[in-house]
Amino acid sequence: MPEFSVRRARTTDVPAVMRLVEPFVQRRILLGKNAVVFYEAVQEFRVVEDEVGNLIGCGALHVLWQDLGEVRTVAVHPDWIHQGVGHAILRRLEEDARELGLQRLFCLTFETGFFGRQGYLPIGEHVVSPEVYAELVQSSDEGVAEFLDLARVKPNTLGNTRMLKTL
Ligand SMILES: CC(=O)SCCNC(=O)CCNC(=O)[C@H](O)C(C)(C)COP(=O)(O)OP(=O)(O)OC[C@H]1O[C@@H](n2cnc3c(N)ncnc32)[C@H](O)[C@@H]1OP(=O)(O)O
Numbered sequence: 001m002p003e004f005s006v007r008r009a010r011t012t013d014v015p016a017v018m019r020l021v022e023p024f025v026q027r028r029i030l031l032g033k034n035a036v037v038f039y040e041a042v043q044e045f046r047v048v049e050d051e052v053g054n055l056i057g058c059g060a061l062h063v064l065w066q067d068l069g070e071v072r073t074v075a076v077h078p079d080w081i082h083q084g085v086g087h088a089i090l091r092r093l094e095e096d097a098r099e100l101g102l103q104r105l106f107c108l109t110f111e112t113g114f115f116g117r118q119g120y121l122p123i124g125e126h127v128v129s130p131e132v133y134a135e136l137v138q139s140s141d142e143g144v145a146e147f148l149d150l151a152r153v154k155p156n157t158l159g160n161t162r163m164l165k166t167l
Contacts, residue, residue, distance in 0.1 A: 004056060004085055006092045009045035014038045016055040017047065021075050029110060030073060031142065031156055044072070046092045048085050056080045059089035061096050062143055065132060067103040070143050074107075090118050098167055105165045108146050112161045120163035125149055127164060 009017065017038060025032040038045075041060060048057030059074040071093055076085045097105055109115050112122070127147075128136065136144050145153040149162065 002080075002083065003051045004048050004080070004083075004088070006046050006048050006057075006088050009042050009047045009058070011039060011042055013045070013047050013055060013058075014042065017045065017058045017073075020055060020058055020077060021073060023078075024075055030075065046089060046096070048076075048089060050080075057085045057089055059093050061093045061100075061105075062141075063100065063102065064106065064144055064147060065128070065136065067101075068128070069097050069100070069102040069105050070147060071105055071107040072143060086114060087118065090115075094165075094167060103167055105167060106147050107163050107165075108143075108157060108160045109163060110160055112163065115163050115165075118165065120165040123162050123164045 014035060018035060021030050024030040041062070044060040044062055046059055046061075047055050050056050056077040057075065057080065060072040062070045062072050064070055071090065074086060074089055076089075094105065105120070106123075106127075107115055107120060133148065136148055137150070139145070142153060142156065146157050147162070149157065
């Protein structure tokens, strides 16, 4: 069984993370982001490396609200799919979420089977109270807009399913 390990991302991982996600951005599975956005978010990222240190997976956890986070940019190198890397990324992001005090994790995805088997359930429109909605809607973050299902991000969310897991 091939070995891999999950670790916190470093700034020097950003070029490899961008190379890993690029084919999925091209296929409109993941949202494209500029390098600066990856550097700004580097503390949110976990990466997976193989035995010789090649970067073969990544995933990020973004805090949305006191109890709520979003799992973002989960990607596994095509040579490594179906070997448990994706599940290992989610497990680590969930540990990070618990450490931060989060109780719910949101994701927006085409991979409903994969996330569903990890306990994520499709959600409707009203997941937060009107008071929290009014606060969240002020954010300029695209992920927050996707969570709220705002019209301006419909081109990003088309065909994706909004899912939520209670930790
Ligand atoms: C919020 C977001 O980021 S949404 C975007 C998600 N990312 C993408 O869609 C990008 C393209 N896809 C990918 O990168 C990957 O296919 C992912 C992330 C969806 C899944 O990654 P993988 O590493 O293949 O996941 P993993 O191997 O843990 O699980 C996949 C399946 O393989 C099975 N599996 C796990 N280990 C093994 C193994 N050793 N042998 C055989 N099958 C296995 C699992 O049971 C799992 O089945 P399930 O999906 O029905 O639950």
